[in-house]
Amino acid sequence: MNGIVVGVDIGGTMVRAGAVEKNGNILVIDETTIQAGEGPKSGLERIIRLIETLLKKTDSRLDGIGLGCTGPLDIKRGVIQNPYTLPGWQEVPITSPLQSHFSVPVILENDADAAAMGEYWTGAGQGAKRLLAITVGTGIGTAFVLNGQIYRGLENCHPEGGHIPLDPSGPLCYCGANGCWEILASGTAITEQARQAVFQNPDSLMLALAGGELEKVDTSIAVLAARQNDPVACKVIHRAATYMGLGIVTAINFFAPEMIVLSGGVMKSSDLFLPEINKIVHQNNRMVPADQVQIVHAKLGYYAGLVGAAYSAYLQLQELKGN
Amino acid sequence: MNGIVVGVDIGGTMVRAGAVEKNGNILVIDETTIQAGEGPKSGLERIIRLIETLLKKTDSRLDGIGLGCTGPLDIKRGVIQNPYTLPGWQEVPITSPLQSHFSVPVILENDADAAAMGEYWTGAGQGAKRLLAITVGTGIGTAFVLNGQIYRGLENCHPEGGHIPLDPSGPLCYCGANGCWEILASGTAITEQARQAVFQNPDSLMLALAGGELEKVDTSIAVLAARQNDPVACKVIHRAATYMGLGIVTAINFFAPEMIVLSGGVMKSSDLFLPEINKIVHQNNRMVPADQVQIVHAKLGYYAGLVGAAYSAYLQLQELKGN
Numbered sequence: 001m002n003g004i005v006v007g008v009d010i011g012g013t014m015v016r017a018g019a020v021e022k023n024g025n026i027l028v029i030d031e032t033t034i035q036a037g038e039g040p041k042s043g044l045e046r047i048i049r050l051i052e053t054l055l056k057k058t059d060s061r062l063d064g065i066g067l068g069c070t071g072p073l074d075i076k077r078g079v080i081q082n083p084y085t086l087p088g089w090q091e092v093p094i095t096s097p098l099q100s101h102f103s104v105p106v107i108l109e110n111d112a113d114a115a116a117m118g119e120y121w122t123g124a125g126q127g128a129k130r131l132l133a134i135t136v137g138t139g140i141g142t143a144f145v146l147n148g149q150i151y152r153g154l155e156n157c158h159p160e161g162g163h164i165p166l167d168p169s170g171p172l173c174y175c176g177a178n179g180c181w182e183i184l185a186s187g188t189a190i191t192e193q194a195r196q197a198v199f200q201n202p203d204s205l206m207l208a209l210a211g212g213e214l215e216k217v218d219t220s221i222a223v224l225a226a227r228q229n230d231p232v233a234c235k236v237i238h239r240a241a242t243y244m245g246l247g248i249v250t251a252i253n254f255f256a257p258e259m260i261v262l263s264g265g266v267m268k269s270s271d272l273f274l275p276e277i278n279k280i281v282h283q284n285n286r287m288v289p290a291d292q293v294q295i296v297h298a299k300l301g302y303y304a305g306l307v308g309a310a311y312s313a314y315l316q317l318q319e320l321k322g323n
Numbered sequence: 324m325n326g327i328v329v330g331v332d333i334g335g336t337m338v339r340a341g342a343v344e345k346n347g348n349i350l351v352i353d354e355t356t357i358q359a360g361e362g363p364k365s366g367l368e369r370i371i372r373l374i375e376t377l378l379k380k381t382d383s384r385l386d387g388i389g390l391g392c393t394g395p396l397d398i399k400r401g402v403i404q405n406p407y408t409l410p411g412w413q414e415v416p417i418t419s420p421l422q423s424h425f426s427v428p429v430i431l432e433n434d435a436d437a438a439a440m441g442e443y444w445t446g447a448g449q450g451a452k453r454l455l456a457i458t459v460g461t462g463i464g465t466a467f468v469l470n471g472q473i474y475r476g477l478e479n480c481h482p483e484g485g486h487i488p489l490d491p492s493g494p495l496c497y498c499g500a501n502g503c504w505e506i507l508a509s510g511t512a513i514t515e516q517a518r519q520a521v522f523q524n525p526d527s528l529m530l531a532l533a534g535g536e537l538e539k540v541d542t543s544i545a546v547l548a549a550r551q552n553d554p555v556a557c558k559v560i561h562r563a564a565t566y567m568g569l570g571i572v573t574a575i576n577f578f579a580p581e582m583i584v585l586s587g588g589v590m591k592s593s594d595l596f597l598p599e600i601n602k603i604v605h606q607n608n609r610m611v612p613a614d615q616v617q618i619v620h621a622k623l624g625y626y627a628g629l630v631g632a633a634y635s636a637y638l639q640l641q642e643l644k645g646n
Contacts, residue, residue, distance in 0.1 A: 129477075130476065130477060142577070144577075146469075152579075153453065153578065153579020153580070153611055154452075154453060154579050154580065154581045154612065154615055154616070155612060155615065157579050157611055157612055158611075159576060159577055159578060159579045159611060160576050160610035160611050161576055161577050163576050163608070163610045164572070164573040164576045164577065165489065165569050165572055165573060165607055166488065166489075166491075167490065167491055167492075168489075168490055168569070169490075169492065174609070175607070175608065175609050175610050176605075176606050176607050176608060176609045177572065177606075177607035177608070178607075180607075246488050246491070249487070249488055249500065250487040250488060250573060250577075251577070253482060253483050253484055253486050253487045254465070254467075254482055254484050254487065254573075254574070254577050254578075255476065255482060255577075256475075256476020256477050256480050256482045257476070257477065258477045283499050283500075284488055284498070284499050284500035284501075284503075285486070285498065285499060285500070286497070286498050286499045287483035287486045287498050288476055288480055288481075288482060288483050289477065289478060289480055292477055292478065293477070
């Protein structure tokens with residue numbers, strides 16, 4: 001009987017799980033809502049049921065479980081400390097109850113780190129000695145994989161590259177900085193910018209596409225209108241792409257990575273952003289060999305997190321064998 | 324007979340060398356001018372003579388040589404490629420001739436990396452798992468020591484944290500970016516800002532301290548005047564400190580290091596800058612545990628580079644023994 005690891009990606013809305021073979025192959029996938037508001041006990045039960053359902057669909061031996069979860073987390077103790085996107089989940093031990101229930105090693109990773117490991121293992125970042133992953137969605141998250149290992153900050157904390165200050169004249173973010181990367185170039189920022197632009201230019205195609213309702217204008221609408229050359233939308237996208245470029249320049253100056261992998265909802269339209277991003281990267285960086293940095297799109301999509309969580313679990317199983 | 328390693332710090336003006344024991348103790352130090360303009364052949368001879376003079380002053384066995392040098396360099400091939408601060412030194416093999424002459428292993432490091440390794444070994448950064456070194460002088464350089472090893476970028480390149488963009492409304496730097504860290508907060512930037520401020524405010528104490536000559540106003544004068552509470556000078560220093568703080572916030576967000584070690588000519592007056600730096604760091608960063616990042620002053624001063632170069636040589640000797 002072949003051994004598998006179950007990778008689980010715990011988000012604010014959905015839990016996704018997959019049975020992943022040692023070579024990175026996904027045998028079967030399933031998902032459910034987390035219903036975070038019903039509390040951690042019910043959430044944990046939902047996760048256990050999801051894994052059990054998954055295991056019934058394969059006739060493989062469960063060797064370990066890897067969890068990727070939206071942070072903050074204490075990965076060392078295996079505890080979720082995230083009342084922000086999982087309301088009520090202040091201090092929730094997650095690895096130990098799963099370990100007890102399934103009698104296998106369980107590891108916990110930040111979801112951005114897990115997704116980066118997934119791309120490193122079987123996605124776009126295979127073989128990159130220095131891989132920076134940037135996720136642009138509601139917020140902006142970064143993760144750095146160095147020699148196949150997640151880079152961790154002091155006390156094992158997850159660095160927050162999305163909150164580097166890029167423009168002191170920018171708006172104030174909840175991180176405390178004016179004009180950090182996230183407040184300038186995330187999906188939330190683009191939505192905000194698009195609404196302001198429509199308010200000032202009601203003849204923009206964006207308003208028509210939103211059925212005339214300002215509050216329905218968002219990043220998707222801005223992308224759609226920019227594809228139809230609406231000048232107001234193009235300006236909004238161009239502005240966000242410029243800041244994305246500046247954020248990437250900063251990352252290149254500090255890490256000089258072989259590869260940068262872009263993912264997240266906004267980056268599904270990366271073709272719209274990349275021309276300006278590339279222009280900014282090459283204009284603003286003559287010090288490190290920016291030409292050699294590959295900027296590519298992620299390959300694993302929604303599944304990067306669970307694949308990477310499974311990979312981290314495999315790495316830990318190897319370590320346990322070694323000792 | 325005890326073995327020693329000679330650490331050499333090759334700058335644009337001076338070459339410093341020291342005989343360094345295995346425990347980091349410096350036995351003897353000497354220095355000479357590099358006379359870079361007389362060409363690499365003469366420079367190499369000066370370096371050889373300096374090392375020989377040094378060796379005569381100790382009765383220790385030479386086990387290896389570590390070179391720290393102002394970049395760009397090709398550390399793998401042991402070649403200096405720096406016509407900028409060493410005019411005429413376009414493609415100068417430096418490790419191989421020294422290896423032939425002294426019959427010991429010779430390694431080459433970027434000078435900022437070497438200085439960071441020195442601080443890690445016997446200076447302010449001892450034991451820090453993640454140590455970021457920031458040198459603020461004519462320019463701004465950064466180096467990152469991870470688990471006691473220099474972090475290197477792709478193709479072994481030296482990352483250039485001093486050129487991260489911090490303010491798009493800032494002046495254009497030779498790196499290609501508007502408002503990079505160096506163009507906003509280096510000694511050169513402070514001098515430029517001080518002169519502009521004096522030009523607009525000729526009653527500033529700075530002009531008096533410079534004997535009435537605008538072109539003699541520089542960072543030292545600005546520091547001196549700020550210490551005497553000249554409001555114009557205080558504003559110049561405050562502005563630079565704000566940008567230093569923003570640069571440090573960026574570094575903390577990406578690396579979350581245990582320690583940041585500040586060095587370089589400007590940072591000799593770090594007491595003037597640190598209150599604003601600390602304010603900015605804590606205001607702009609609620610995402611990673613910035614409170615746990617120690618921001619300290621370097622301890623080894625001028626000798627950090629040669630000590631760190633010696634340390635890198637010791638590490639390589641260990642590796643050679645291991646294989």
